[in-house]
Amino acid sequence: MGPSGSGKSTLLYLLGGLTHPTSGRIWLDGCELTNQIDSKITRLRYEKIGFVFQRFNLLPTLTALENVSIALKLTLFSNGNGKRDLASPEELLRLVGLGAKMDHRPSELSIGEQQRVAIARSLVRRPSILLADEPTGSLDRENTLKILDIFTRLHSERKQTIIMVTHDPTVAQQGDRTLNLIDGLIQE
Numbered sequence: 001m002g003p004s005g006s007g008k009s010t011l012l013y014l015l016g017g018l019t020h021p022t023s024g025r026i027w028l029d030g031c032e033l034t035n036q037i038d039s040k041i042t043r044l045r046y047e048k049i050g051f052v053f054q055r056f057n058l059l060p061t062l063t064a065l066e067n068v069s070i071a072l073k074l075t076l077f078s079n080g081n082g083k084r085d086l087a088s089p090e091e092l093l094r095l096v097g098l099g100a101k102m103d104h105r106p107s108e109l110s111i112g113e114q115q116r117v118a119i120a121r122s123l124v125r126r127p128s129i130l131l132a133d134e135p136t137g138s139l140d141r142e143n144t145l146k147i148l149d150i151f152t153r154l155h156s157e158r159k160q161t162i163i164m165v166t167h168d169p170t171v172a173q174q175g176d177r178t179l180n181l182i183d184g185l186i187q188e
């Protein structure tokens with residue numbers, strides 16, 4: 001948590017290896033990110049991390065199912081062998097409650113539904129860590145509770161770690177731990 005501009009998104013980008021720190025070192029699961037070459041960081045990210053961005057970044061001309069499937073195709077392409085245990089896009093869309101709307105394009109979905117497509121897409125590689133940037137920021141209470149329910153199940157049933165940015169204290173209460181950021185610094 002923290003005010004706008006305090007560095008919440010930046011912290012997630014650093015943890016996910018999407019941006020490089022100007023100083024300091026970052027360790028992910030026993031492996032130092034900051035001394036790796038970009039291709040190694042990309043591989044680590046592919047193996048361990050799912051991202052739900054502050055802006056959902058869905059492709060407007062693709063359906064919900066295609067938006068999720070494209071993450072799978074990119075993964076198979078980058079791995080070549082496709083040996084990893086990947087989730088089925090249909091199963092993930094059912095998990096987020098969109099089984100009946102797989103053929104809808106983003107413009108034919110509510111904001112909450114678009115966010116759930118983005119969550120499904122982030123889960124394709126079964127990441128052990130999910131980084132979610134204000135996933136409930138633009139949602140009403142009902143949709144917020146749906147997302148929190150999905151996250152609670154991912155955490156309890158799939159043992160996934162979820163690092164989530166939020167402005168909403170009741171959302172933050174769901175976490176085991178809250179970090180407060182001010183001007184780029186974590187407050188004790």
Ligand SMILES: Nc1ncnc2c1ncn2[C@@H]1O[C@H](COP(=O)(O)OP(=O)(O)OP(=O)(O)O)[C@@H](O)[C@H]1O
Nearest residue numbers: 002003004005006007008009010011054134165181
């Ligand atoms: N690529 C960048 N290069 C330089 N400065 C940046 C870059 N991205 C963000 N910043 C700056 O870093 C600070 C933190 O930005 P960040 O996006 O992490 O904030 P935030 O806490 O996520 O805010 P919000 O709640 O509005 O999303 C801001 O002052 C921003 O202007």
Ligand SMILES: [Mg+2]
Nearest residue numbers: 008009054133
């Ligand atoms: Mg942000």
